[in-house]
Amino acid sequence: MGRWLGRLMGSVLAATVAAAPAQAQFEPGEIVLKVPQEEAVVRKVLAAPQMKKALDYVNASDEETIREWMSLCNAHGPSGDEIFRARLIWKLLRIYGLENVFIDDQRNVMGIRRGEGGGPTVVLNAHFDDNAQGWPKEQPIEAFVADGRMWCPAAGDDLAGVTQVLTILRAMNAGDIRTKGDVWFAFFTGEEPLKDNASNGAGLFVSSNYPHNFDWKRGDILMQLHGGGGAGVSTGSVEVRHRSQLRIFVPLDRSEWGKHAVDALGPIIARLSAEVRDPRASSSERTSAGRPKDLVMMNMAQIAAGETLNQTATEASIRFNLHALREADLWRVHDQIQRIAKEECAKAGCTVHYAINSKNGLEGGLPGFDAVNNAPARMAVAASNVLYGNVGAVNPIGGCGDCARAYRNGMPAFSLRGNVIDYGDGRFDIKAERGEPLKSEVRRKTRNHDPTASAPIDGLWAAAKHGLVFAVAYAGLAEPAN
Numbered sequence: 037m038g039r040w041l042g043r044l045m046g047s048v049l050a051a052t053v054a055a056a057p058a059q060a061q062f063e064p065g066e067i068v069l070k071v072p073q074e075e076a077v078v079r080k081v082l083a084a085p086q087m088k089k090a091l092d093y094v095n096a097s098d099e100e101t102i103r104e105w106m107s108l109c110n111a112h113g114p115s116g117d118e119i120f121r122a123r124l125i126w127k128l129l130r131i132y133g134l135e136n137v138f139i140d141d142q143r144n145v146m147g148i149r150r151g152e153g154g155g156p157t158v159v160l161n162a163h164f165d166d167n168a169q170g171w172p173k174e175q176p177i178e179a180f181v182a183d184g185r186m187w188c189p190a191a192g193d194d195l196a197g198v199t200q201v202l203t204i205l206r207a208m209n210a211g212d213i214r215t216k217g218d219v220w221f222a223f224f225t226g227e228e229p230l231k232d233n234a235s236n237g238a239g240l241f242v243s244s245n246y247p248h249n250f251d252w253k254r255g256d257i258l259m260q261l262h263g264g265g266g267a268g269v270s271t272g273s274v275e276v277r278h279r280s281q282l283r284i285f286v287p288l289d290r291s292e293w294g295k296h297a298v299d300a301l302g303p304i305i306a307r308l309s310a311e312v313r314d315p316r317a318s319s320s321e322r323t324s325a326g327r328p329k330d331l332v333m334m335n336m337a338q339i340a341a342g343e344t345l346n347q348t349a350t351e352a353s354i355r356f357n358l359h360a361l362r363e364a365d366l367w368r369v370h371d372q373i374q375r376i377a378k379e380e381c382a383k384a385g386c387t388v389h390y391a392i393n394s395k396n397g398l399e400g401g402l403p404g405f406d407a408v409n410n411a412p413a414r415m416a417v418a419a420s421n422v423l424y425g426n427v428g429a430v431n432p433i434g435g436c437g438d439c440a441r442a443y444r445n446g447m448p449a450f451s452l453r454g455n456v457i458d459y460g461d462g463r464f465d466i467k468a469e470r471g472e473p474l475k476s477e478v479r480r481k482t483r484n485h486d487p488t489a490s491a492p493i494d495g496l497w498a499a500a501k502h503g504l505v506f507a508v509a510y511a512g513l514a515e516p517a518n
Contacts, residue, residue: 155217265499267454
């Protein structure tokens with residue numbers, strides 16, 4: 037038995053048939069598709085000796101995979117300055133046999149595993165920049181494993197996904213798998229910033245390659261791994277997203293304890309929290325996925341004021357991140373923010389400046405593209421169903437930051453979803469809480485963007501298998517080389 041994962045006895049197909057049927061609990065908004073033809077393709081692929089060897093490799097490679105994950109952690113890659121981690125990924129892709137490997141102008145790293153013709157192109161990707169504020173670039177990172185988790189900045193978002201994509205490549209090599217369509221391995225930069233250039237790596241990648249190198253109208257697909265997987269696919273990221281900034285100014289007061297901009301900003305924030313309400317409880321008009329059409333998500337992401345301690349701040353600001361399905365709902369919230377700010381400033385004697393710094397998203401999606409019933413989504417669901425027992429579903433709303441930028445540039449982009457835990461030997465959990473309870477009282481689980489972030493190791497394997505089976509089944513399994 038490996039440290040984290042038992043070796044699989046026999047093929048994964050036999051193991052999943054032997055396992056007890058999974059009791060999937062689908063979330064509101066998830067759409068279950070019937071995909072018998074795609075499931076037949078997946079079963080045929082799983083029965084091939086090449087795929088059995090590849091999946092046996094995944095089951096036996098746990099220690100190698102964890103070492104690789106740790107090496108990615110230790111090569112620091114802060115968003116906007118990711119070159120050290122980019123060079124490491126470039127080197128790994130060359131070691132793993134890819135010849136068409138390069139780093140582009142945004143420090144994206146790409147390698148192409150050429151197919152033999154006759155199948156769609158599958159781009160497997162993850163982003164490798166981190167947003168661990170407070171961790172200086174010059175300070176070394178020393179990742180470690182404890183309590184069944186990897187601990188380092190960006191361990192889960194998205195170095196777990198990077199590790200999964202690299203594991204898929206190693207597994208394809210181990211099984212000597214040949215595909216009909218090309219399989220690209222692409223690693224993006226710049227996903228983390230809260231700016232107009234967020235996901236600039238995905239933006240450059242799509243604008244550089246669509247539609248001449250790949251095109252969704254031919255069936256090609258961009259599929260991101262983000263740590264989870266095994267239970268279907270998210271095809272969304274078509275929400276309209278606006279980012280804005282509210283700035284308030286108070287008259288200059290020479291007194292050390294004079295009028296302070298933060299004092300004026302506080303009541304505005306309180307009213308926004310109370311009055312810009314989530315309409316989920318009252319809305320009756322819903323999308324086909326069950327989501328309220330007038331739902332607006334407002335994240336008050338950043339608050340700033342003066343940096344000098346012995347001087348009153350005469351200016352304070354707050355940045356907003358707003359998401360909705362319809363742009364009209366966002367403009368309604370913009371008006372509401374400005375109205376509340378002006379009313380409170382009339383009381384406090386301040387003035388207001390409001391700016392919409394960026395707009396993106398595609399209201400209603402791409403013309404002619406069905407975000408639910410499309411070929412790659414159907415195959416991703418089929419791979420889940422055969423591997424883990426009818427758990428696959430499509431979420432047409434959720435997605436990833438890179439996916440949103442890809443959509444904005446005209447290319448649909450999906451992400452694998454689910455929290456399946458694959459223990460090997462045909463044993464797995466569906467919708468489980470990934471990661472063991474912490475054994476040490478001196479550690480605590482933290483959020484992805486914290487310097488002390490961690491991610492569960494047992495969540496790696498289901499997504500790696502899910503992505504592997506999807507990529508081979510969708511690109512098409514070619515005959516083995518003679």
